[in-house]
Amino acid sequence: MYVNxxxxxxxxxxxxxxxxxxxxxxxxxxxxxxxxxxxxxxxxKRLRPVFLILSSLLCGYDGYRTAALSGVVEYIHxxxxxxxxxxxxxxxxRGRKSANTVFGNDITVLCGDFLYSRAFMNLVKDGxxxxxxxxAVAARTMSExxxxxLIKTADIKITxxxxxxxxNSKTAxxxxxxxxxxxxxxxxxxxxxAALRDFGRNLGIAFxxxxxxxxxxGDEAKTxxxxxxxxxxxxxxxxxxxxxxNAAEEEKVKVREIIVNENSDEENLNYIIDLMKKYDVxxxxxxxxxxxxxxxxxxxKLFPENKYREALESLADYMIKREK
Amino acid sequence: MYVNxxxxxxxxxxxxxxxxxxxxxxxxxxxxxxxxxxxxxxxxKRLRPVFLILSSLLCGYDGYRTAALSGVVEYIHxxxxxxxxxxxxxxxxRGRKSANTVFGNDITVLCGDFLYSRAFMNLVKDGxxxxxxxxAVAARTMSExxxxxLIKTADIKITxxxxxxxxNSKTAxxxxxxxxxxxxxxxxxxxxxAALRDFGRNLGIAFxxxxxxxxxxGDEAKTxxxxxxxxxxxxxxxxxxxxxxNAAEEEKVKVREIIVNENSDEENLNYIIDLMKKYDVxxxxxxxxxxxxxxxxxxxKLFPENKYREALESLADYMIKREK
Numbered sequence: 001m002y003v004n005x006x007x008x009x010x011x012x013x014x015x016x017x018x019x020x021x022x023x024x025x026x027x028x029x030x031x032x033x034x035x036x037x038x039x040x041x042x043x044x045k046r047l048r049p050v051f052l053i054l055s056s057l058l059c060g061y062d063g064y065r066t067a068a069l070s071g072v073v074e075y076i077h078x079x080x081x082x083x084x085x086x087x088x089x090x091x092x093x094r095g096r097k098s099a100n101t102v103f104g105n106d107i108t109v110l111c112g113d114f115l116y117s118r119a120f121m122n123l124v125k126d127g128x129x130x131x132x133x134x135x136a137v138a139a140r141t142m143s144e145x146x147x148x149x150l151i152k153t154a155d156i157k158i159t160x161x162x163x164x165x166x167x168n169s170k171t172a173x174x175x176x177x178x179x180x181x182x183x184x185x186x187x188x189x190x191x192x193x194a195a196l197r198d199f200g201r202n203l204g205i206a207f208x209x210x211x212x213x214x215x216x217x218g219d220e221a222k223t224x225x226x227x228x229x230x231x232x233x234x235x236x237x238x239x240x241x242x243x244x245x246n247a248a249e250e251e252k253v254k255v256r257e258i259i260v261n262e263n264s265d266e267e268n269l270n271y272i273i274d275l276m277k278k279y280d281v282x283x284x285x286x287x288x289x290x291x292x293x294x295x296x297x298x299x300x301k302l303f304p305e306n307k308y309r310e311a312l313e314s315l316a317d318y319m320i321k322r323e324k
Numbered sequence: 325m326y327v328n329x330x331x332x333x334x335x336x337x338x339x340x341x342x343x344x345x346x347x348x349x350x351x352x353x354x355x356x357x358x359x360x361x362x363x364x365x366x367x368x369k370r371l372r373p374v375f376l377i378l379s380s381l382l383c384g385y386d387g388y389r390t391a392a393l394s395g396v397v398e399y400i401h402x403x404x405x406x407x408x409x410x411x412x413x414x415x416x417x418r419g420r421k422s423a424n425t426v427f428g429n430d431i432t433v434l435c436g437d438f439l440y441s442r443a444f445m446n447l448v449k450d451g452x453x454x455x456x457x458x459x460a461v462a463a464r465t466m467s468e469x470x471x472x473x474l475i476k477t478a479d480i481k482i483t484x485x486x487x488x489x490x491x492n493s494k495t496a497x498x499x500x501x502x503x504x505x506x507x508x509x510x511x512x513x514x515x516x517x518a519a520l521r522d523f524g525r526n527l528g529i530a531f532x533x534x535x536x537x538x539x540x541x542g543d544e545a546k547t548x549x550x551x552x553x554x555x556x557x558x559x560x561x562x563x564x565x566x567x568x569x570n571a572a573e574e575e576k577v578k579v580r581e582i583i584v585n586e587n588s589d590e591e592n593l594n595y596i597i598d599l600m601k602k603y604d605v606x607x608x609x610x611x612x613x614x615x616x617x618x619x620x621x622x623x624x625k626l627f628p629e630n631k632y633r634e635a636l637e638s639l640a641d642y643m644i645k646r647e648k
Contacts, residue, residue, distance in 0.1 A: 029468045031475055083437060087430040106411040109433060110470045113407060116440055117463035124456040132448040139441035144353045146434045151355055 001307075001314040006054075009311065013053045016067035017046060021074055024118050035103050035111040039078055042094045048073045048178045050315070051203075055182020055196055058308035068122055069181055072135065075119035077174060080142055082112035087146070088233060095224075131184050138177040145169020154234035156256045160241055164205070167212075172204030179203075195302045202296035203316050209289040210320040212237035216273060217282045228269040234262050238285050239276055246279040293320055325631075325638040330378075333635065337377045340391035341370060345398060348442050359427050359435040363402055366418045372397045372502045374639070375527075379506020379520055382632040392446055393505055396459065399443035401498060404466055406436035411470070412557060419548070455508050462501040469493020478558035480580045484565055488529070491536075496528030503527075519626045526620035527640050533613040534644040536561035540597060541606045552593040558586055562609050563600055570603040617644055 007014065021040045025033040049070035056066045084090070085098045086105045092098055100108040116139070123132050149166045152158050179200030183193040214223050215230045216239045230237050236259065244252055255275065258268045276282065296316050303309050331338065345364045349357040373394035380390045408414070409422045410429045416422055424432040440463070447456050473490045476482050503524030507517040538547050539554045540563045554561050560583065568576055579599065582592045600606065620640050627633050 027464075027468050029472045029475070032468055032471050080437075083433055087433060106474055107471055109407055109411060110467050110474070113404075113436075113440070113467035114464065114471070116437070117460060117467055120444055121457070121460040121464060124453060124460050127453060129448060129451060133445070136441060136445040136448050140351075140438065140445060143434050143437035143441055144351050144356055147356050147431055147438070148353045150430055150434070151353070 001310050003315070003318050006311045006315060007050075009307065010050065010053045010057070013057075013062075013066055013070075014046065014049065016064075017049045017053070017070040017074070020067045020071035024071065024075075024122065027114065031103075031107065032111055032114050035099055035107060036078075036115065038102065039082070039099055039111075040074075042096055044094055046070075046074065047319070048077055048174060051175055051200060051312070052178040052181055054308055054312050054315070055179040055200075056185045057182075058303055058306070058312065059182050059186020059188050059192070059196075061182070061185040061187075063185075065126060065185055068126055069131065069185070070178075072119045072122045072126075073174065073178055073181075075115040075122075076135065076139055076142075079112040079115040079119070080146070082108050082115070084146065086112075087150075128184065131181055134177050134180055134184070138173045141169050141173045145173075149235065152236070154259055154262055155236070156244075156259050158236045158241070163236070163238065163241055167205055167208040168201065171208040172201045175204035175207070176200035192302055195299045199296050199299035199312070199316075202292045202299060203319070206289050206292040206296060206316070207319045209238050209285065209292065213239055213282060213285045213289070215239075216276060227273065228264060231259070231264045231269060231272065232262075234259070238288065239281050240272075242281045242284050242288070243272070243276050243279060246281070246284070247275055251275055289320060293317070325634050327639070327642050330635045330639060331374075333631065334374065334377050334381070337381075337386075337390055338370065338373065340388075341373045341377070341394040341398070344391045344395035348395065348399075348446065351438065355427075355431065356435055356438050359423055359431060360402075360439065362426065363406070363423055363435075364398075366420055368418055370394075370398060371643070372401055372498060375499055375524060375636070376502040376505055378632055378636050378639070379503040379524075380509045381506075382627055382630070382636065383506050383510020383512050383516070383520075385506070385509040385511075387509075389450060389509055392450055393455065393509070394502075396443045396446045396450070397498065397502055397505075399439040399446075400459065400463055400466075403436040403439040403443070404470070406432050406439070408470065410436075411474075452508065455505055458501050458504055458508070462497045465493045465497045469497075473559065476560070478583055478586055479560070480568075480583050482560045482565070487560070487562065487565055491529055491532040492525065495532040496525045499528035499531070500524035516626055519623045523620050523623035523636070523640075526616045526623060527643065530613050530616040530620060530640070531643045533562050533609065533616065537563055537606060537609045537613070539563075540600060551597065552588060555583070555588045555593060555596065556586075558583070562612065563605050564596075566605045566609050566612070567596070567600050567603060570605070570608070571599055575599055613644060617641070 022037065025036045027033050052070045052073060053066055056062065081093065082099055085093055086100050086108050090098050091101050123135060145166055149170065152162055152166065176197050179196040180193055183196045212230065215237065216227055218227065220227060244255060247255060255272060258264065258272065293316060297313050300309050300312060346361065349360045351357050376394045376397060377390055380386065405417065406423055409417055410424045410432050414422045415425050423435070447459060469490055473494065476486055476490065500521050503520040504517055507520045536554065539561065540551055542551065544551060568579060571579065579596060582588065582596065617640060621637050624633050624636060
C-alpha cells in the first residue's frame, strides 16, 4: 500500500486531529497560543496520530475519542520537542526556526509545560484510567530517558543495551502508547493490547535506528541534514556502536578519542564516516534494525488481514525505508 | 493557635507526606532520583500539604489519600520551582545552591518534567476525576501565568488586575486547589467546596502580596534576603504599583525610567525604597493584603468552629505576619 493511499484512507480522521490540535490553544495569555500555533502550523508528519488512528480502526473503533487522544499524544510529543530544543540549543525544527530561536528559551520551556498540562486536562476529560496510566508512564519514561541520554553524552562505554534504553524512551514508548490506545479504544483482549503495544515499540525502535543511521550515512541531498549532528552533540548511536564492534584496535582508539574530546570537526567526521564505509556499518546496522521491523510485523499477525493491518505494515516499511 | 501547636497536631500526616515524597523517587535512572532527593531533602515548609491536610481534616477525611495527594501537589509545585529557577537563572533556593546550579539547566528542566509526570501517575492512581481536573487546571494556569509574568516584565503599564492575575497563577491557584481537594476528599457539598477553594485563593493572594512587600520593605536581618530582587528581575509587584498610584508626577517619571531601563543599581533601589517610605507604601499595601486575608477567614465561616478551622485561621494570619 502506498503512503498516499494510506493517508487518503484516514483523511477524515487526520483532519479532525488538526482541528483538535488548534482547538485547545485557548489560553487567555495570547503568547501561549502564539507559540503553540507556531509549532503546530509548521507542519510535522503527525506520525503518532496516524498510528493511533490506524490502530483504533484495526480494533474496530472510529469515534470522536481518536482525535481527542491523538491531540493529547501530539501535545506530549511537542512538549518534549520544545524542551529538547531548549536543551540542545537547536536553531531549527522542521525546516524553520525553532520556537526557542523565535520566542526565547524561557517562554519555550513554559509553553512546553502548558502543552503538558493541556494534554493532562484532555486525558482527564477522556476519563479512561488505563489510557491515562499508559500515557503517564510514557511521559515519565520519556523524561527519564532524556536524562539518561544526557548522562551518557560522549560516554564511549555506552552499551547496546544503554542505546536501546535511550531510543525506547525517546521514541518507541510513545509510538507504543499510540498503538496500545487503539486497542483500548476498541476494547480488545489483553493479548491484542500487548501485541499492538509491542508493534508500536518495535516499530519505534526501528524508526529511531533508521534515523540514527541516516545521521551518519544518509545522503545529504535527500535527508536535507548535514551528516554528523549526533556526533557534534556527543550522542553515541547505533552506527558508532556497530563501528566500535568492528574496527581495528588503533582505529577504535582514535574514534573514542574523537568522541571523548567532542572533537567533531569535518576531518574527524570524515574519518569516522570513511571507517563506517570500510566496515560496512550501514548494512550491519540495517540488519539490526530489520530484526525490529520484522518483529513489529510479526506482532500484527494476531489481527485479521484487512486494509488497516496492511496499512500499518506498509507504514512500518515506509518509515524505515525513507531516504535510503 | 501557635504554629508549632498546629504542626504538632498534624505531625502524623506530615510525616506521611515526607515519606510519600521520597517513595516515588524510584527512577531506574539514578540521576533523576538524585536531583529530586536533593530538592526534597533541602527542606521547604511544605505549606501546600499543610493546607491540604488541614482542609481534609476539617472536612472529616483522615485517610491515606491525603498523603498521596499532598505528594502530587508538592511534585507539581517543585516542578514549577525547578523550571522557574532555570528561567530566572536563580543561584540559590531555600538557603542552598539551586538544582540548576548543582546539576545544570538541562537536567533540571528534565527533572521538572519527571516530577510532572510522576504527579500525573499518582493522580491517575487516585482516580478521582474532580481532583484530577482541579489540578490539571491549576497546572495549566500556573504555566500560563508564568508566561504572562514574563511578558509583563519591566512593563510599567502593568495594572493591578494584571498583578492579581499573575499572583493568582503563580501562587494562589495551587493553595486553592489544596483546600478544594480537602473538601473533595471529605465529600462535602458544592458550597463548602467553593468556600474552601475561595479560602485557598484569598489566602494565597495575601501570602504572595506579603512576600512581595517584604521584597522591598522587609528587614534583611529577618528575611535573610537582599531587598529589591523583584526589581532586578523586572517583576513589578504590589509595592511598586501602590507607589506609582501615590507618587508625584516627576517621581513617577523617574521610577518608570528605572524600571524600563532595568537599571536597578543600589542608588536607584534606595531611591525607590525611600519613596515607598515617604508615601507609606508598606501600610497601604498591607491594607490591600488585609482585605484578602479577611475574605479568606470569612470563607471559613461556613464550617463548624473546631480546632481545624481555628488552625486554618491562625495559619492564614501567620503566613502573612511572618517577618513583619
